[in-house]
Amino acid sequence: MNIDFIIYWVDGSEKEWQQKKASYKGTEYQNEAARYRDWDILRYWFRAVEEYAPWVHRVFFVADNQRPKWLNFKHPKLVYVDHKDFIPKQYLPTFNANTIELNIHRIKGLSEHFVVFNDDMFINAPISPEYYFHNGLPCDATLEHVFNGRCYDERDEWGINVIEYCCTHVLNAHFDRKITLRENWKAWLGGYLGLKYQLQACLITLFGRHEFQHFYTPHNEKAFLKTVCEEAWEKESVMLGKSCTRFRENISLSNYFLRYWHLASNRFYPTSMKGRRVIPICEKNMNKIHAALFDPKAKSLCLNDSSFCTDGYFDKAKQMLIQWFEQKFPHQSSFEI
Numbered sequence: 001m002n003i004d005f006i007i008y009w010v011d012g013s014e015k016e017w018q019q020k021k022a023s024y025k026g027t028e029y030q031n032e033a034a035r036y037r038d039w040d041i042l043r044y045w046f047r048a049v050e051e052y053a054p055w056v057h058r059v060f061f062v063a064d065n066q067r068p069k070w071l072n073f074k075h076p077k078l079v080y081v082d083h084k085d086f087i088p089k090q091y092l093p094t095f096n097a098n099t100i101e102l103n104i105h106r107i108k109g110l111s112e113h114f115v116v117f118n119d120d121m122f123i124n125a126p127i128s129p130e131y132y133f134h135n136g137l138p139c140d141a142t143l144e145h146v147f148n149g150r151c152y153d154e155r156d157e158w159g160i161n162v163i164e165y166c167c168t169h170v171l172n173a174h175f176d177r178k179i180t181l182r183e184n185w186k187a188w189l190g191g192y193l194g195l196k197y198q199l200q201a202c203l204i205t206l207f208g209r210h211e212f213q214h215f216y217t218p219h220n221e222k223a224f225l226k227t228v229c230e231e232a233w234e235k236e237s238v239m240l241g242k243s244c245t246r247f248r249e250n251i252s253l254s255n256y257f258l259r260y261w262h263l264a265s266n267r268f269y270p271t272s273m274k275g276r277r278v279i280p281i282c283e284k285n286m287n288k289i290h291a292a293l294f295d296p297k298a299k300s301l302c303l304n305d306s307s308f309c310t311d312g313y314f315d316k317a318k319q320m321l322i323q324w325f326e327q328k329f330p331h332q333s334s335f336e337i
Contacts, residue, residue, distance in 0.1 A: 001136065002057035003129055004114040006104055007045065008097065009063050011038045017066065021095050024246055037305055039120075039281075039318050042068060043336055047329035048123045055129055059335075060107055062100065064093070072337045081107055091244040098163075099244040101255035105229035113138075116255065117221045124277075124293065124301040131299065138223035139271035142188050142263055143216040144201045155307055162250040164214065167257040170239050172211045175264040181205065187270040194272070212264065217256050220276045220300040224258060225267060232261040275299035281317055282308040293324055 011017065049056060062081045067073065073080050083092060086106040091099050097118070104116060115132050132139055151161040181188045189201050197216070204213055233240055236257075243252035262268050277298045279289050292298045309317060 001113055001129065001133065002111040003055070003132060004058045004060060004111045005049065005053075005056050005117060006060045006062060006107070006110075006114055007117040007119060008100055009042060009061065009066070009068075009119045011066050011068075013038055014066060017064065020093065024093070024095070037314065039303075039305070039321060041321055041325050042119055043070060043333075044325040044329050045117070045119065045122055046071075046335040047331070047333040050333040050335065051329070052123045052126045057111060058109075060110065062104075062107075070336050072335050075335050078335060079109070088244075094244070094246055096245055096248045098248060098252060098254045099246075102240055102244060102253065102258070104224075104255070105226045105233070110226060112226045113223070114226065115221050115223050118302075120304055121219075121221045121300065121302045123221075124298045125275075125296045127299055132223040134269040134271070137267055137269040138225060138262055140223070140259070140263065140268040141193060141197070141271060141273050142201065143193065143197050143218075143273070144188075144204060144212065145197065145214050145216055146200050146203060148214065158250055160254065160256075163252055163254050164217070164256060166239075166251060167253050167260055168212055168214055170236060170253060170257065171260045171264055174235055174261075175212070176210050177204070177212050177264075178208070178210050180264050180266060184266040187266065187268070190270055192270050192272050212260070215256075215260060215263070217259060218273055218276045219278045219302050219304060222255065222259055225262065228262050228265065228267055229258050231265075232258055276302075278302040278304060280304045280306050280308055281321075282306070283313050283317070286317065286320060289321070290324055293328060 046059075049059065056077065058077050058079055060079050060081050061071070062083070064083045067080065072078065083094065083100065086108065087094065087099065087103045091103070094100065101116065104110070104114075113133050113136070130139070152158055189198065189205065191198060193201065239253055240257070243249075243254070245252065275297060277292050277300065279285050279292060279302070281289070281303050289303060292301055303321070
């Protein structure tokens with residue numbers, strides 16, 4: 001079984017790219033700097049892959065006509081993919097991660113089994129291929145929930161909450177939860193979920209709901225099957241097509257929808273999500289980030305950029321992260337020139 005990695009990257013500080021984006025007027029929310037800031041820690045992503053997942057088949061590096069000068073594109077495992085190489089022309093140019101991620105299955109030469117990373121998602125400890133796939137299926141957990149927290153914030157607006165809602169309810173147009181659960185009840189009600197999510201799944205079942213309610217999706221790298229992504233597009237081309245916009249829109253789908261499709265069609269291997277950490281970068285979280293970075297139990301670590309990291313604190317936080325990553329991965333990888 002060949003397993004490919006896909007990583008997206010953008011250098012939001014590049015003048016040519018900024019001019020290109022500026023020629024298309026997005027809203028203040030759509031143009032938020034945190035969506036495009038470069039933390040200059042990409043090289044450590046490659047060092048982690050080489051040290052902790054040397055078994056990877058290929059790494060597809062996806063960007064919009066941008067290439068880090070230090071990255072060795074002659075490396076036999078590294079493939080550069082430009083947006084125009086796989087995203088349909090009618091959706092370009094795009095500054096929307098959802099447009100990019102929803103079309104990943106179109107990448108030429110991509111293996112059936114692949115794992116998608118944003119550039120803030122790091123492998124943080126040694127892993128085997130079974131960390132992502134078991135018996136040929138993506139390792140995942142249903143993680144259903146019925147209690148929502150606050151979905152709107154004055155600073156971050158809706159975040160991804162509306163998109164998650166759209167993903168779940170477009171899914172309900174194609175699947176019946178009762179049938180899905182009957183086909184694989186251990187995956188939907190099993191103890192591997194932990195008490196919190198097992199009880200909520202049982203509660204949904206007790207009320208006899210035909211619809212999926214909500215899913216928690218850890219903001220870490222995700223494993224997919226190419227044929228399942230193709231099937232989702234075949235069955236729901238309308239809403240997926242409408243979601244491929246120039247800038248992010250609230251009423252749209254993300255690659256969460258593709259993950260949900262795997263779940264609803266029971267094409268996943270039930271696995272605990274322990275060891276996956278997500279920590280937003282901001283001043284109050286820097287100690288947590290340092291502890292997680294050097295914690296061998298944290299297999300996957302997402303250092304999520306957001307508006308909570310102010311422009312005034314960005315440079316300081318960036319230098320701290322570079323220092324810590326350099327301490328953890330001091331040796332250059334073969335992916336670097």
